[in-house]
Amino acid sequence: MRMYDIIAKKRDGKELDDNEIKFFINEYVAGTIPDYQMSALMMAIYFNGMSGKETASMTQYMAMSGDQVDLTYFGALSADKHSTGGVGDKTTLIVAPIAAACGLKVAKMSGRGLGHTGGTADKLEGIPGYKTDLSADEFFNIVNTVGVAVVTQSGNLTPADKKLYALRDVTATVENIPLITSSVMSKKLASGAKNIVLDVKYGSGAFMKTKEEAETLAQNMVSIGKLCSRNTAALITDMNTPLGKNIGNILEVKEAVDVLKGKVCGDLREISIALAGAMVSLVFGISEQEGKIKATSALDSGKAYIKMRDWIAAQGGDISYIDDTDKFAESDYCMQINAFAGGYITEMNCEKIGTAACVLGAGRATKDDKIDMTAGIILHAKTGDYVSFGEPLCTLYSNNKDSLKSAADMFKSAITIGAAPVKQPLIYKTVR
Numbered sequence: 001m002r003m004y005d006i007i008a009k010k011r012d013g014k015e016l017d018d019n020e021i022k023f024f025i026n027e028y029v030a031g032t033i034p035d036y037q038m039s040a041l042m043m044a045i046y047f048n049g050m051s052g053k054e055t056a057s058m059t060q061y062m063a064m065s066g067d068q069v070d071l072t073y074f075g076a077l078s079a080d081k082h083s084t085g086g087v088g089d090k091t092t093l094i095v096a097p098i099a100a101a102c103g104l105k106v107a108k109m110s111g112r113g114l115g116h117t118g119g120t121a122d123k124l125e126g127i128p129g130y131k132t133d134l135s136a137d138e139f140f141n142i143v144n145t146v147g148v149a150v151v152t153q154s155g156n157l158t159p160a161d162k163k164l165y166a167l168r169d170v171t172a173t174v175e176n177i178p179l180i181t182s183s184v185m186s187k188k189l190a191s192g193a194k195n196i197v198l199d200v201k202y203g204s205g206a207f208m209k210t211k212e213e214a215e216t217l218a219q220n221m222v223s224i225g226k227l228c229s230r231n232t233a234a235l236i237t238d239m240n241t242p243l244g245k246n247i248g249n250i251l252e253v254k255e256a257v258d259v260l261k262g263k264v265c266g267d268l269r270e271i272s273i274a275l276a277g278a279m280v281s282l283v284f285g286i287s288e289q290e291g292k293i294k295a296t297s298a299l300d301s302g303k304a305y306i307k308m309r310d311w312i313a314a315q316g317g318d319i320s321y322i323d324d325t326d327k328f329a330e331s332d333y334c335m336q337i338n339a340f341a342g343g344y345i346t347e348m349n350c351e352k353i354g355t356a357a358c359v360l361g362a363g364r365a366t367k368d369d370k371i372d373m374t375a376g377i378i379l380h381a382k383t384g385d386y387v388s389f390g391e392p393l394c395t396l397y398s399n400n401k402d403s404l405k406s407a408a409d410m411f412k413s414a415i416t417i418g419a420a421p422v423k424q425p426l427i428y429k430t431v432r
């Protein structure tokens with residue numbers, strides 16, 4: 001078999017067979033197919049797509065390309081969640097302890113931030129002492145005793161996705177439904193959970209810009225999950241406005257803790273309850289509404305907060321920072337940005353706001369960049385809110401004074417203020 005023929009076949013819009021897909025995944029991981037040929041194939045897929053059969057086959061060979069976590073010990077209780085990525089998306093920090101407080105076993109591998117979106121593993125490393133790198137035994141024991149552990153995607157899990165994602169990131173081939181489907185679902189299958197809830201985002205801060213594209217992506221991922229005997233559901237949610245008010249690693253940990261302490265309501269609490277409720281619904285075979293009631297009770301009773309403390313302590317984190325989030329370090333510099341007009345906020349371009357947070361130091365432009373854990377943005381107003389001229393829109397935080405001005409310009413260019421209020425639904429629908 002020759003890679004050249006596979007590229008030509010896909011270039012001509014034909015369907016690849018199972019053996020061809022197995023060949024290019026396995027040989028790419030083995031290093032015998034060079035990046036330039038794989039780039040050409042990714043671009044051919046980008047333009048000509050893949051059938052459901054091709055996507056399912058690619059997903060399964062990617063999942064089998066490395067180690068696979070065995071969670072069969074936890075039976076039907078193992079559950080995982082995955083977000084397709086967004087700005088201010090700290091839901092894992094809230095959803096995982098809620099789900100564990102409801103009796104689920106959450107064994108989660110999380111990614112790092114790249115580009116304008118953040119990563120859970122980076123956020124957790126903002127907690128002094130927290131170890132994101134555990135041995136397989138440590139990971140298993142914490143899930144078993146506490147009910148939740150969150151680590152980085154390390155070791156040899158889905159090496160095909162690691163290589164392909166890095167290549168797609170620099171060849172403009174990320175925003176493609178079959179490729180995102182195989183990337184996300186290969187990781188979820190290899191991570192071993194029996195129940196999977198996906199948060200598929202649409203809007204200015206997401207890979208999918210429209211609800212319709214997000215729905216197609218959700219349907220593709222859910223059908224592959226089911227094909228591989230996993231209970232899978234996807235919530236299609238809005239990413240036209242950052243989630244919650246804080247953007248940036250430590251700032252996001254603080255906000256997540258405040259939700260668990262019952263101090264913060266709004267979109268972040270709502271979406272966290274919906275995601276945890278969907279996990280509970282899959283695991284116990286109850287309706288989504290009943291799942292949400294259980295999730296709300298775990299949150300409001302304080303059980304989820306206690307679960308968070310146990311989890312952070314089990315992974316070496318200093319929980320005195322969770323009990324008193326004022327202990328976290330703060331940036332040396334800050335700048336408040338005020339409304340340049342009076343009226344309703346009608347648009348907050350999430351990609352620009354996420355990029356402004358990166359400029360402040362909260363994210364990476366390349367995977368080797370070092371993060372400023374304290375940097376980021378606190379929003380004082382969000383889409384739909386009325387602001388008077390001069391009222392604060394946000395505060396920027398950074399340890400690099402020079403970054404404040406360019407981040408401020410970027411933030412201002414992301415905001416549109418108009419005469420009429422807009423209302424965007426937070427959760428569009430669930431695909432099961």
Ligand code: URA
Binds near residue numbers: 084085174207
């Ligand atoms: N998240 C992933 O894990 N993979 C993609 O391709 C896009 C988002």
